[in-house]
Amino acid sequence: MKTAVHWFRRDLRVSDNTALSEAVQRAERVVPVFILEDAFRTGPDVGAARLAFLLRSLDSLRKNLAELGYPLVIRRGRSEVELPRLCAELGAQAVFCNKRYEPYAQARDNRVFNALNGAGVGFEVFKDAVIWEERELLTKAGNPFTVFTPYSRAWKARAIPPPKPKLRASSKRVPKIASDPLPLDGADLGHPLSQTMPFAGERAARDALRAFLKQPIFTYGTARDFPAQNGTSRLSPHLRCGTIGIRTVLTGLRKARAEASPAQRPSCDVFLNELIWREFYLQVLSNFPRVMRGCFRPEYDALKWSDNREHFEAWCAGMTGYPIVDAAMRCLNATGWMHNRLRMIVAMFLTKDLLINWQWGERYFMQKLVDGDMAANNGGWQWSAGTGTDAAPYFRIFNPVSQGLKFDPQGEFVREWVPELAALPEDLIHQPWEDPLLAAKSRYPARIVLHEEQRPKCLAMFKAVSRRLQV
Ligand SMILES: Cc1cc2nc3c(=O)[nH]c(=O)nc-3n(C[C@H](O)[C@H](O)[C@H](O)COP(=O)(O)OP(=O)(O)OC[C@H]3O[C@@H](n4cnc5c(N)ncnc54)[C@H](O)[C@@H]3O)c2cc1C
Missing domain, CATH: 1.25.40.80 (Serine Threonine Protein Phosphatase 5, Tetratricopeptide repeat)
Structure with a gap:
């Protein structure tokens, strides 16, 4: 084939890239493109940290591709409109890309396939991720x-298959192709770029x-x-x-x-x-794409969760009065990152101490996490809530104090993210309420719920559903 387009999505690299390797083998000329869709800045799951990471990774990809003689074309708009338009401009015979698995991405790929098909352009999708x-x-x-x-x-x-070969430098002369700018200051996309991890690309x-x-x-x-x-x-x-x-x-x-x-x-x-x-x-x-809409175990869709917004907001802000939970949430809010152990602790706390629907937490994580990924996030939340595939059984409930003592024994992590508690000794850092005098002096909030009281309520909430199933 004479000309093909490689559509970059979640494969922002020139090495070990299945569709890109196939495209350069099968076409005389390959034009790489990235489509900046409006969906990147709208919708309930959009996250500033993730967007920043994506844009920086794109910038790095653009430099790597340019060094190899493949200028990256950026287009803003809907993929099903922009791809056929670009193919018509180039006289391209096919679009190559790597497969996506999220339901919304598959729906988009169907629209792209139909649009390209209507224009007589092939659409080649490869397993890669x-x-x-x-x-x-x-x-x-x-x-x-x-x-x-x-x-x-x-x-x-x-x-396990070996990595695909790295893209080799192109010897072809590259004609000028119109490209939109990459909004690297973020303002253009409606998001600040400050909250991000330092590395990308x-x-x-x-x-x-x-x-x-x-x-x-x-x-x-x-x-x-x-x-x-x-x-x-x-x-x-x-x-x-x-x-x-x-x-x-x-x-x-x-x-x-x-x-x-x-x-x-x-x-x-x-x-x-x-x-x-x-x-x-x-x-x-x-x-099982239905996991995006409800519990993997549908019987748990009947759980009577709390809709206490004040509790939810205290959890989001890292103001629950439980040091390990608050340190984790403040770290997430400031950096877009949270350690896996902490993800489990805060997810258990939201669902089993505050008795709030895991879907609220799932969405908040997607808005904040630099690595927010629909599949892993949904799996992690359903596991923690006890509603998922391999879920922790509902009666397995983390105690936020013992988790803190076990996994942050010197309180280093809490000290870093909860400065109000930084001066506390090791034996108090995960339970400042144990010293009422100190607690009264500190600006740190009192516990919004008591773990010992919430545990039986959580068990009763799950048991009510199990009982109904038995009737
Ligand atoms: C409530 C909750 C939400 C989560 N949300 C996400 C998310 O949105 N995106 C995400 O990538 N991970 C998520 N995880 C899984 C896990 O917390 C992160 O993958 C991990 O913390 C990333 O850090 P790392 O790269 O240093 O992991 P490492 O420990 O170095 O693991 C290597 C890689 O394995 C994969 N991985 C590790 N643990 C898991 C896991 N439990 N499930 C799926 N993949 C895993 C990740 O790709 C990770 O980069 C979530 C877990 C929980 C409990």
């Missing part, structure tokens, strides 16, 4: 997996992977639970935006494991499991 997708791994009965352990066993039983992703595989991987199995330690990879924004390919991560992991001592190998295996959780939740979303 995951190793095994949708219905590639099924139970013996031929159904999608809804339990993680057998899924991960099936996942590991097959050989393909090089930063590779650096993060390299740094993680050098040392932290070997202690990941234990260090990953302590928010004050730098024990996890922080690859999630990169895996979400596609600034690194999953095959690249797995190849690096395999090499690190081969060089690890026998005592270090279990840590490598725990990390692999986390990467498999990512694919597990993506296949849950693909096979």
